[in-house]
Amino acid sequence: MSHHHHHHHHDHGNLKGKNLLFSIFLNVLITASQVVGGIISGSLSLISDALHNLTDVISLIISYVANQLSKKKASTNRTFGYKRAEILAAFVNSSSLIIVALYLIKEAVERFLNPVAIQSGIVIWLAILGIVANGLSVLLLKKHSEGNMNMKSAYIHLLTDMLASIAVLVGGFLMKYFEIYWVDSVLTAAIAVYLIYMGYDLLKTSTRALMLFVPENIDLEKIIEAVHEIKYVNKLHHIHVWNLNDDEVHLEAHLDFSEDITISQFDEIQHEIEHLLHDEFGINHINLQPEFKKQEASKDFIVQD
Incomplete structure (x- = not known):
């Protein structure tokens, strides 16, 4: 069994961590303000925005913990370390977005059927606070969100919350000058x-x-075609390709040869395959098992094993 990998990693972890912590602080401030303001003013869209902000705080904490865990080194009982922590964080955060949204839709429908007068002045000022604070957080996390699922989940939470605050602000003005109170429910549903x-x-x-x-x-078929072009290669089979995290794509497979080649020849062929898969398909961790006339039940490309 042979293993090799190309790994290109630029560590901006410390900056990511600091920006996440600052964003957490800002969102705690917004959430507390909007909960109080929403209760005083009677605005559901403000409370829904606060609830969304609370999920922001939780998601940012999860993202921060995942970001810190992902830096931990591998060990004998954790051979991949915590490299998948950020993917898990993205899954939890995206799930929470959808759950909160469904709850907001239910609340919006109930409020639409039973509208109440709302103190629009509080709504307007707290919406402005939300826009400024979330806008700053969005700017801090934007560059980290590219190519990182975890940071993207945190970024999306903040971006949607900034847009929600803009919607709440518009609603605040409509309620203040036109007394259109049902717009509060409509905006809540739209945010959701x-x-x-x-x-x-x-x-x-x-x-x-x-x-x-x-x-x-x-495209697995293109990988197979490309590898089969290489001299001495008979068949690439038992193939598995997966993302370990945002930076690492792994491939493991059995490689059947047409001739009984030497180990040094295999090393050369493997080196050629590594460069091919890295340059053409972005696969940077490759694990190949060489074979020659090995009798197996199946030589299929994909095998349930």
Whole structure:
């Protein structure tokens, strides 16, 4: 069995951690303000925004813990370390987005059927606070969200909350100047639908990674065709390809040879395959089991084993 990997990792972990902590502080401040303001003013959209902010706080704490865990080194009983912690965090965060959204829709329907007068002044000022604080958090996390599922989940929470605060602000003005109080319920429902839309895609991606599905951008048939072009290769089979985390894509397979080659020849062929798979398909951890005329029950490309 042979194993090799190319690993390109730029560690911005400390900056990520500091930005997450600052965002947590801002969101605790917003949540407390909006809960009090929502109760005083009677605004459901403000309370829904506060509830969403509370999930932001929880999601940011989860993201922060996952970010710190992912830096821990591997050990004899944790050979991958905590590299999958951030994918797990993304799954939890995206699930919470959808659950909160469904609850908000239920509350919005009930309020729409039984509208109440709302103190719009408090709503307007707290919505402005939400826009400023969440906007700052969004700017802090934007660059970290590219190519990292965990940071993306935190970023989406904050981005949707900033948009929700903008919607609440618009609603506040409509209530203040036109006394259109039902807009509070409509905005709450709109915020919830948007949360489901944003959360679903991330939930699907993180679930695929947790289930060890083949990454969506990788075509196994093209990998097989490319490897079969290499001299002495007879058949690549028993193939498994999966994301360990956002940075690492692993492939393990059996490699059947057409001739009884030497170990040094195998090393050269393996080196060629490693470069091919890394450069063409972005696979950076490769584990190959060489074979020659080995009798097996199945030589299928994909085998349930």
